[in-house]
Amino acid sequence: MPSRRRPPGTRLSRRTLLGAVGGAAAAFSLAACGQDEPARRLNFYTWDSYIGIRTLDDFRKETGIRVRTSYFATNDELFAKLRAGNPGYDIIVPSNEFVTRMIAADLLMPLDMGQIPNFANIAPEFQRADYDTDPRRSVPYTWLVIGIGYRKSRVERTPDSWKWLFDSDLYAGRIALLSEAADLIRLGARYLGHSINGVDDATVREVAGMLGRQKANVKTFHDDNGQDLLLGGDVDLVLEYNGDIAQAMTEDDDIDFVVPAEGSILNADTLAIPKGAPSPELAHRFINFLLDAEVGRHIAETILYPTPNAAAKALMPESYRSHPVIFPTGPGMERSEWGRFEGPERHRVFEEAITRMRAA
Known part of the structure; x- marks a missing residue:
């Protein structure tokens, strides 16, 4: 390193x-x-x-x-x-x-x-x-690729599914999600078995509903400072980019990163x-x-x-x-996709769905 x-x-x-x-x-x-x-x-x-x-x-x-x-x-x-x-x-x-x-x-x-x-x-x-x-x-x-940064001593096993962020109370109050609407909708769609691209309105509503139910277990929606929240002990699981977590790992060897098995977004x-x-x-x-x-x-x-x-x-x-976080490998990477810009209208749909979910 x-x-x-x-x-x-x-x-x-x-x-x-x-x-x-x-x-x-x-x-x-x-x-x-x-x-x-x-x-x-x-x-x-x-x-x-x-x-x-x-x-x-x-x-x-x-x-x-x-x-x-x-x-x-x-x-x-x-x-x-x-x-x-x-x-x-x-x-x-x-x-x-x-x-x-x-x-x-x-x-x-x-x-x-x-x-x-x-x-x-x-x-x-x-x-x-x-x-x-x-x-x-x-x-x-x-x-870069989005995945889950986590504190090893605070999880029962490697959190290698989006379930632990989006659809479970196992880590209630110890989760931080990115605030970016498009990322949340598309990763939620990936967890539900869909492509991250071409997410239709029905899936947007399904993801927003799932995140609405999960919101009580989420400590914060962050503006890409998840590695700082993890380093500071504020949370134990964060939705974050591999490079940011690789930086955090140089300061704390209890931190690690995984691309969930369902796949993620490549950028x-x-x-x-x-x-x-x-x-x-x-x-x-x-x-x-x-x-x-x-x-x-x-x-x-x-x-x-x-x-x-x-x-x-x-x-x-x-x-x-060969660093496994800087250059991750495995099923999650194999199932990851490059995100596509699909027009300002879709961007607006994602933003509105997440705004309503967070305000509810």
């Missing part, structure tokens, strides 16, 4: 905004970038703590280009910001389903793959992206250039830098998410390459 550990009190999450320091960074005015030479600065809009510790400094030393970073907490926040008009971002990190949604809304620039030769480092299975179209508008940065986070980017040529250069094997190795070592960069993965120690 990579040796990097976070100091106490600085737990990180792919999707959690920084505190006071990060808040200040997120609030910076892009208009102020005009005070510097625009051609030597890039504006990077990404998830918190989702890059190597020295990656941006290494890029500046190699190119003379400074990268100013700000953070979003959800894909919906990213989409809303760009839908209102790009305020000056050069590079963004949307998840795969939102790549599809942003393409439909004409928010992403086609990439010039001739300027990204390091794309050859990406494993073949990740070079083909059903969520993207031709011409390509994104390249994969990480991939990818990507690098893309939004329309209206001030410096698209330099943005291509930054993307190519991030896909370098050694740079990718350092990123993976820092954030502990599975990398689609085969060249970077090959440089990582065996403890990373």
Whole structure:
């Protein structure tokens, strides 16, 4: 396992905004970038703590280009910001389903793959992206899977079914679920024997009813800080991403992760250039830098998410390459599916169902 550990009190999450320091960074005015030479600065809009510790400094030393970073907490926040008009971002990190949604809304620039030769480092299975179209508008940065993070000493056996989160009182008051409506509906549908894609209205109602009955056993619906709840002893089972739990495992060896046997949702986070980017040529250069094997190795070592960069993965120690949480295997993974964006109307149906369930 990579040796990097976070100091106490600085737990990180792919999707959690920084505190006071990060808040200040997120609030910076892009208009102020005009005070510097625009051609030597890039504006990077990404998830918190989702890059190597020295990656941006290494890029500046190699190119003379400074990268100013700000953070979003959800894909919906990213989409809303760009839908209102790009305020000056050069590079963004949307998840795969939102790549599809942003393409439909004409928010992403086609990439010039001739300027990204390091794309050859990406494993073949990740070079083909059903969520993207031709011409390509994104390249994969990480991939991830949702599962159950749990405290080993507090469970009777490995909680390898969605039942223990969605349909049982065995761990009453010790469960935390993600608040994301689409994830809840689709994972509930998977538990009930359906695909995560194409969930019809009858199944939405069935899942919402099941979750409504389970709500009394759920301590909280969290905004992707489940690993912190687990580390703090607030809950014993959390619905969370494998990379976040892998981070938590470096701090507490009583924590583990499983992809339930029914299967789950696979996602990818990507690098893309939004329309209206001030410096698209330099943005291509930054993307190519991030896909370098050694740079990718350092990123993976820092954030502990599975990398689609085969060249970077090959440089990582065996403890990373065979880690059962970073790269899970087994029946649950075999039955997992890539999530698809199926239009804003379905998104609205999911949101309304979960909102009513939580308010009831």
